[in-house]
Amino acid sequence: MFNPLQPFNALPHLPPKYDFDTVPILKAVNAANIALADLNARASKLPNPWLLMRPLLVRESVASSGIENINTTVLAVLEADILPEKKKGAPKQVWSYREAMMKGCAFVEKKGFLSTNHIIELQHEIEPNKGGIRKIPGTVIANTTTKEVLYTPPEGEKLLRDLLANLEQYLNAKDDVDPLIKMAVLHYQFEAIHPFLDGNGRVGRIIMILYLLLAKRLQLPVLFLSGYIEEHKSEYYRLLRNVTKTGDFGSFVLYMLKAVELQAASTAENVRKIEELIEKSEKKIKEELPHAHDIALCIFSEPLLTIDRLQKTLKLSARQTASKYLSIITDAGILEERKLGKHKIFYSKPFLKLLS
Ligand SMILES: Nc1ncnc2c1ncn2[C@@H]1O[C@H](COP(=O)(O)OP(=O)(O)O)[C@@H](O)[C@H]1O
Ligand SMILES: [Mg+2]
Structure with a gap:
């Protein structure tokens, strides 16, 4: 029985005992994959995709940090890059997030896999003062206003490392589960392990993008996933908790598939608009x-x-x-x-x- 006040040391290993072959999930997987293919096609048409995706990454970094109440705007973050005295607080944290994402992309590209040590490095980039696997008890997920404890993650460094090793194996294993389903499962599991003192939410969302790159469902880290999560944050929290309470992976997977589908479509539309702006400007400048x-x-x-x-x-x-x-x-x-x-x-x- 799950008790939110007790460390959830009984967190089951992956893969989950859950049958994902249902009609609603298969339909949603299909729709999300079509939208992703469209986004990839669009992004690859950009004249210099790696250069041009950088501003989009700032946007994702702002939204993902925003989910954790690190509140700032794209404009403030960009300004902080010009005025060093402004590179503190939230804008600085957003830049660290983007750094971590870039680092993660480099791991994926160079190594072709993602390991526990890579994940530890990403968290270190984001929370340098709270770096490393949790060694002491006391970390809880609580409602920010009522302070009610909603979840207590597993405790003990050895157990956390063991759970991460299992996650690493699942992440890198070749199997026949659709990568989009695996992405959602991985995200739940990572958040449930909650291996760090802080930064778990942000690192977990970076891992989703990195996993899509690894699985070749995304060619560039442009998917604006956190935009959806930020807009549907209470649902995100509720569904994460529901997996722990009832084992209902299906609803959480469906939530993430919807996020992928809608955000892939809107990111593709933005990429199209950027393409148009570049073309028009270039013509005029010429x-x-x-x-x-x-x-x-x-x-x-x-x-x-x-x-x-x-x-x-x-x-x-x-x-x-x-x-x-x-x-x-x-x-x-x-x-x-x-x-x-x-x-x-x-x-x-x-x-x-x-x-x-
Ligand atoms: N019931 C839950 N079970 C597991 N993970 C959760 C639950 N509720 C929220 N989370 C995750 O915990 C994250 C917050 O953890 P935290 O370590 O503070 O991350 P960050 O510093 O990036 O804010 C949320 O963004 C969410 O991903
Ligand atoms: Mg936090």
Whole structure:
């Protein structure tokens, strides 16, 4: 019997004893896979996908952190990258989240698997002061307003490592369960293990994206999954808890499949809009300046552009040239200009709107 006040040391190993071959799940898997294929097709058409996905990743990082009440905006996070004195508190945590995601992508790409040690490294990036597997008891998941304890995760470093080893094995095993179902199962299990003092929610959501990359369901880490979770947060919490209480993996899997389907569709739509913005801008810039393609890429990979950034990207010897280019582009109506501290920043209004 599950008691929220007792450490859930009886958390079952993976794979779950649950029959996922139901009509609603198969239908939802299908719909999510179609939406994902569409997103992949869109994203691969971008002129420089790895460069251009970076701003989208900032958006995901803000939302995933927002689920944990680390509240800030895409704009504040981007500004903090220009003004070092602002890189503290929530914006700093969001940048750490993005760093962790990039690190995770590098693991997946280089190693072709994801290990417990990789996961520990990701958490360390996000919560450097609370790094490592929990060694002391006392971690609970509680309602933030009533303080009612909803779940007490397993305790004891050895047990946590044992559960993580089982998760690692399931994650990397080749079997015939659809990767989208496995992604949801992995997420529940990771959250139920709750191996760290803090950062479990964020690391768990990074793992979902990394797993989709590993399983080749996603070609780039662009899926804006946390947007859905943030909007349906109480349902997310309720369904996680329900798996522990009743073993109902089905409802949680269906929730995640819906998230994948809807977010893949909306991310694809955003990618399409970005593509359109790049194309239109490049055409206009071409009428006035050389390097139109590189300038357009720079505008849409650095949402807040500075003179120095453009100079560096285009490898221009004179800062003045970059400055002149930016005023020409601003006069052409592609960018707006404003002051940020002692810096002049340039940005595409429709692009920023799309990211916020
Ligand atoms: N009943 C539950 N069982 C397991 N995990 C849960 C439950 N309720 C919430 N969670 C997970 O715990 C996360 C919060 O854990 P925490 O370590 O504070 O992560 P972070 O620091 O990233 O906020 C939530 O985002 C959610 O993923
Ligand atoms: Mg937390």
